[in-house]
Amino acid sequence: MFKDNLINMRKIHGYSQDELADKIGVTRQTLSKYETGESLPDIERCRQLADIFGVSLDDLVNYDKTDSKNMGFEVPPKGKHMFGVVKVGDKGQIVIPIKARKIFDINPGDNLIVLGDEAQGIAIIKEKGLIDLLNGGK
DSSP states (O other): OHHHHHHHHHHHTTOOHHHHHHHHTOOHHHHHHHHHTSOOOOHHHHHHHHHHHTOOHHHHHHOOTTSGGGTTOOOOOTTOOOOOOOOOOTTSOOOOOHHHHHHTTOOTTOOEEEEEETTTEEEEEEHHHHHHHHTTOO
């Protein structure tokens, strides 16, 4: 997965092997070995690559776009998440995936506000989060 993610992220960001190698202080040949899977970078180089691409270190190393829950998408930017597909029930209800509930600290009994923009889609925010935002982040 790492080698595939490295190649895809390098191409998405428009770097040649030479340019990216220079950014992390290795030769083009060394970067080529990372991309073929012949060798792996040390943890510091992995961290540098994740920072350059704006992704988490874990996603750079472990993200698998062929996993059905990732729906073929490339490594997401740091702080952005794809939680998979949810089905809308007969009365319009959805189940928020457990990973999303954990990351955003959503618990039974919390009030959520549903916002919408016809061009952008639907967003869900915790009531307390919106009140804090409206009060200047206090």
